[in-house]
Every structure is written in structure tokens, then in C-alpha cells.
Amino acid sequence: FIFVTLCIVFGIRTVSLTWAQIESAAIVDRYDEVFKRENSEKRLTAWFLKLSLSEESNIDEKSGDSTIIISPDDRVMLIDGGALSCGALVCSYLHALEVDRIDAILLSHPHIDHVGGLISVLQEFPVEMIYMSKLEYSTTTFDSFLSIAADNKVPIIYLQEGSEFDLGSKIHAKVYNPEANIVYYFGYPANSTQFVNDRSLVVKLAFGKSSILFMGDVYTSRELDLIEKYGSELKADVLKVGHHGSDTSSSKSFIRLVCPKTAVIMHDRLASLQVYNNLKKIGSEVYLNCIDGNIRLSIDEEKNLTIITQFDRIVDF
DSSP, X not given: OOEEEEEOTTSSOEEEEEHHXXXXXXXXXXHHHHTOOOOOSSXXXXXXXOOOOOTTSOTTOOOOOOEEEEOTTOOEEEEOOOSGGGHHHHXXXXXXXXXXXXXXXXXXXXXXXXXXXXXXXXXXXXXXXXXXXXXXXXXXXXXHHHHHHHHTTOOEEEOOTTOEEXXXXXXXXEEEESOSXXXXXXXXXXXXXXXXXXXXXXXXXXXXXXXXXXXXXXXXXXXXXXXXXXXXXXXXXXXXXXXXXXXXXXXXXXXXXXXXXXXXXXXXXXXXXXXXXXXXXXXXXXXXXXXXXXEEEEEOTTSXXXXXXXXXXXXXX
């Protein structure tokens, strides 16, 4: 056997694989199955999208997050759109699902790796409404997003903690973050990365007894605030892990409280082995776009869920 060593991002842990293992895994690509849109009146379906940057992108850029939600009554919501150069890819995924209109865009926060790709989406698809926070922020990319939304006459609905909305007749959403009255520090927006991330929309989608919690990019200090304020109300069957699985987020106390059966880390690399292991230790099934490719999750009202990944996992950590 010929062995090859794969080095995980940290450069510490290595795994030996045969070429046969690599080649056999490489031919398994369930893209068509993952993006097969099945009309179901009994399931909520989420596509956690694998994004990749263009070759011209800076090495320090993040591809970001983007998730497609389709309700049992065929309502479509797009949560974030990834980086600017990911817009065409997000649009291609929407086309693969035969989406011809978007009922709602939910923007967790205005950083470029979440809002950038939404510009292409607004240019290519009719959009009924946009949900976002009132956070004051200005960049060329975010301003372009707002300008195109205004040109297309897409109404914007501002959300804050305590806000609620419905996606169709069966999906109910509750918002836990950001705070109603955002207090800006002197000199804002200089050095505002954590401040903006901590004002991400934190949203839980509920479908019968089932729920999915989207954490945006909030940091551990903000998680502790949410734990103190909402406690067990944050429990969810599925967790979209905060801040791309980075160790800035997903504290042990938060993970134990939410206690997700399934967790999804959305990033083009493994940002923190510790976060991954902490989720595994509480019994969560953890999926990663960087390993599993595109991920389709469907769940019924009784917490029964089905997951299809684009690729087989030939190694765990």
C-alpha cells in the first residue's frame, strides 16, 4: 500500500490514508441527490452550502455562510449569501433547486462574508422581503446591497431581540439577538469586528417540536449573555455553529445548554478542532462543509431528521 499523510489546518495532527481510500471517496459525489428538490408538506429542508472563493481572492478572506431554507408549504428563505465572489455559486445552487423567487432574505450581519454574495442574488432573483438588524454600518459592499434592494423596491423589515416572524404557515421564527437599543462605543466603527459579530441576528426556526438555531457570528461573551437571558429556550435540535466554528464562539457552557443532536460548521476549512471535539463530546453529530461538501438536512415536526452529504467522509479527527 502507498500511504499519504493529510495534515489538518493546525499542522499538529496527521492521518494516514491509502490512495485507494482517497480515490474511492473521490468518485462519490451526491451533488444531484443533495440538490434534488422534493415536494413535501411534512418536512422543513435546509441546504448548508459549500462555498469557495475565486482564485483572485485574498488568502485571508473567508468564503462565509449561506443557507437555503424551504418550508413545507414551499416558501424559500436564504440566510446570508457568503462572500462577494461566492454570489454566482449561491445563484447556481438556487437554480439547481429550481428556485425562481425568494420569499425572504435574512442577513445575519453586514460583514462581507455574509452579505457579499447577496448582491448577485438580488440581481438575479425576485425577492419579496429582507430581514436584517438596524445595526449602523457602512462598507462599499453593504452599501451596494442596500442600494440594489432599494432599486428593486424590496422592503426591509428590521429585527431585534423579541421579534418574531413566519415563513409560510408552518415555520415560526424567534429572534434572540441583537439587543433593541444598540449602544455604539466612541470611535465606532474602528476595530469593530467583534462588536458587529456580536450584533448578529440569532434566530431559531421552529417547526412543530423541531427547531434549528442559527448563531450568526456571535462570540462567547455574547453567548453567555444569551444564556443568562433565555436559558433553556435556546435548546435546539440543529445548531448552525457560530462564527464558522471558530474558537471565538461555541463555549462549552453554550454547547451544553443548546445540546444539539446535529451541528453544522460552515467554513472552507476546520477553524477549531476544540470546538469540533466539544460538540462531539456532548453527542452531537457534526457536519462540516469543508469535508462533507454541500449538506441537505430535512426534519419533520417530531424531530426526525435526514441528512445527505455531497461527499463521504473518509477520515474523522
